[in-house]
Amino acid sequence: MSHASISQSISIVHPISLSHGKNAEVWDTAGKRYIDFVGGIGVLNLGHCHPGVVAAIREQATRLTHYAFNAAPHTPYIELMQRLTAFVPVHYPVSGMLTNSGAEAAENALKIVRGATGRSAVVAFDGAFHGRTLATLNLNGKVAPYKQKVGVLPGPVYHLPYPSADNGVTCAEALKAMDRLFSVEIDVNDVACFIIEPVQGEAGFLALDIEFAQALRRFCDAHNILLIIDEIQSGFGRTGQRFAFSRLGIEPDLLLLGKSIAGGVPLGAVVGRKALMDNLPKGGLGGTYSGNPIACAAALATLEAMTDEHLHTWGAHQEAAIVSRYEAWRSHQLSPYLGRLTGVGAMRGIELVNADGTPASRQLTQLLGLARDAGLLLMPSGKSRHIVRLLAPLTIEPAVLEEGLDILQACLAQLD
Template sequence: MDFPSVSQSISFVHPISLTHGKNAEVWDVDAKRYIDFVGGIGVLNLGHCHPKIVAAICEQAQRMTHYAFNAAPHVPYQRFIERLAAFIPVSYPVSGMLTNSGAEAAENALKIVRGHTGKSAVIAFDGAFHGRTLATLNLNGKVAPYKQKVGSLPGPVFHLPYPSADNGVSTAEALKAMDRLFSVEIDIDEVACFIIEPVQGEGGFLALDVEFAQALRRLCDDKGIVLIIDEIQSGFGRTGQRFAFSRLGIEPDLLLLGKSIAGGVPLGAVVGRKALMDTLPKGGLGGTYSGNPLACAAGLATLDEMTDANLAAWGEQYSVALLTRYEQWQAQKLSPYLGRLTGVGAMRGIELLTPEGKPATAQMAQLLASARERGLLLMPSGKARHIIRLLAPLTIEPEVLNEGLDILEACLASL
């Protein structure tokens, strides 16, 4: 597709132009219907145009469309941040700030950590993705395409292997790499924070090893290092519970949020321990659009739907349907390229591998095109872009989910 007024540095997975959507379905300019397993890359856990979110936006638009919260506080921001703090399952009182995006939340978290610790060194992980802004690029555990031709990046940032049963890296291997890092690269006393995703999104839907997560939490407690957990993609019910860190048996010091926080309206947040969040001087945090009233109204409507009962039911329906179908495909030996199922809950990826065990990137390109032709939108992930990222709305109707899986099955069988 060629849009002369759009930067050619922006790429498209699917060469179509969408006009509207409803829950897990979208339509293009030719009125062709697609089942959406992309969900705005994890933004639409409640689907396209959820009626309660649309109603909340419309109602708020008649009251106030914008005010800068740091100029004069407005009620939607106050209400939403209070509800959000109560929604986060941690043992300590939560405070925070709202942002325009997940990347902006990550940027502000780095500012907060520097102010609190007086240190600047950050440890991130291979395969990580934390945003496209200049500072977050350096956190990402992947060069192409994000870091190419950008030049020197803010630092210092160091990377460790990400331990997961989904990528074959063990806790022992990751801890050994950490020992080497602190012996060779940097003194542990100079480290300000670790930043980690409990389930990597861009990295291929890799679920963090529980043993490593708990060892990391103990290390941070012992050494006074801040632990930042990035739940921008894994949060708000995607793994079957409010946040994925709960399955690890740990709590973050700072939590990064975005994507499905407000039903498709741009909003993010960095929240955490009050002692951290209050570190910077007055005026050190804020932003013109951060916590826009329309976004906050959408966020409040989103939280209304994010009950534990709903999340459990949606996650069970989604994961059971997918697991059942995947096991059938394996038993049938549906495709020589069908690899492992990665992730947890309703945050799942399907790996495509050649018979030699190499990433099947050519087959992924074929699969994306054939699925789109049949009316299913998919998204790749992983270092080699060989893992199908499945991010259908949690609210997808069972018959639509099965229809989408039928298409995926047919496309896999034709590889």
């Protein structure tokens, strides 16, 4: 699908035009219904047009559609930050700022750590994805297509292997690479921060090794290095709890938020230790649209729906359904291309591989088309674009979830 008025540098996964949606279902302009396992790439944990979110948007739109918070504060921003900082499960005092996106949250976090440490070097991880802005490009652990043709990127940034049972990289291997980094590449005292996802999204839903996470936290504490945890995709219930870092037994110094924070309305945030968030001079943080009142109202309604009980129930049900189906598919040898099930909670990926273990990228492309024709939207991921990431709304009706898994099962069986 090509539109002359739209940049051809934007890649389209599904060549359809959507008209409307409700919870886990969407319809295109031709009236065809699809079950949505993409969820706006992790934005719609509460589904399309959640009634509470829609009501909040409508009500706020009659009161105040916009004001720049740094010009004059407004109550939705203040109320949201109070709720949001209380929602983050850490033991220390938290403050933060709202942004327009996850990438903007990452950019501001880099400014904050530079101001706090006087250092500029950052250590990120292979397979990482933190955004498409110029500074976040260098954080990404993948060249194509993000870093191609854009020249020298802001830095310095160094990358380490990402240890996970889902990719076969062990904690010991990652720690050995870290030791080499600080022996060969850079003085540890020049490093401002590490930035890491507790579950990598773009890389194919790889869950971080718990032993490594705790070792990294200890290392950062020992060397006065700050730890940024990026929960832009894994946060707000995707793994069955508020944030995925809790399963690792660590806490971040700064936390990056976005995607499902506001039920589909553009919003992001960086929150963390109050002393860090307050270290830049007045005016060092802010933005014209950051914390728009309508987006704040949507986020307040989102947090209202995301009780711990709801998040646990939604996540446990979706995880059980996916794991049960996957195990049955493996048991019955549904497809010779069916590889590992990656991730945790309701943040799951299905790997497609050839008989020799190499990525089955062609079959994933085939699967996307077969599923779309059958009424199911899927999203690719992985370095070789060979892992399907499942991002159905947490609120998906059980019958619709099963219907979507039925379609996926039938399409997997057709791969050749």
